[in-house]
Amino acid sequence: MAQQFSSKSRWWLWCLLALSLAAIDQTIKQAVSASLPLHASIQITPWFNWTHVLNPGAAFSFLADASGWQRYFFSAMGLLVSAILLFSLWRGVTNRLVTASYVSIVAGALGNVIDRVRIGAVVDYLDFHWGLWHWPAFNLADVLVVGGAIFLVLSSFTFPRNEMKQAT
Template sequence: MGAAALLLSLDQFVKWTIATSLPRGEVMAITAWFNLVHVLNPGASFSFLAEAGGWQRHALTAVGVVVSAALAVLLWRGIRGRLVSAAYVGLIGGALGNVADRLRIGAVVDYLDLHWRGMHWPAFNLADIFIVGSAALLIAASLGSRDDSREVGRRGTT
């Protein structure tokens, strides 16, 4: 759980840095295809539910907390495989990073803006990278060998 707390702290530090150094709505060009921006997303991925009227803040917060708690229990009980353990840690750190924003300001701070020839990928943040990267680890673990009998982690040890 210490690793998840580290990821959460890193996410919150970067968001604080963006929020204190780049006014909301501003764009800072870094390369021809990458900007730093400061936007707030009251919804989920790709601004899904952003215009839902406010209830989504509480629903998305609850989902993030419940999923993180369930994954923490699974980690505490012991997980088979290092990839799955790493994925669970990343999911917890990322989910709680976005939960912290929703609780603190009612929306998630996004700041990474990828674009090409006038097309923009929706802005995202480090917590989102942790979540997507963890999903990729879970896919990789599911494609790996099934005879991995090493049990990783038991009540916080690895």
């Protein structure tokens, strides 16, 4: 009989993976900041620009015009969610997809928290558009958070192997 998966046995590895993904995010953001002036864009394709913008708010610039409290609120929320998910991984998650989701969300949250603490806003650089329609710019950390959330939703539609065997 195969041993059941548990995130607990390799907790340090999941933490290292999350930190590595956050470091990749930070490296890209540093390269964008160093090589492209703020608000500048380079057209890559007719529907994609590499750009350099700052977002002091949350997704879709939500609360970007607030008085500054949102920097601390979103930083605290990112740290709180990361701590809860890391604690859950330490206690032992038995689903690989949920583990990947948690690692992805932690990495993205920490990547954006580092920006908020360091410069007070998140560096965004991916700008997709079609004609005059522009999707709000985003970054790798955002992709990790959204991807992790999608994986988490998808994992809710799967059955653990032993439950599936009992159902048949």
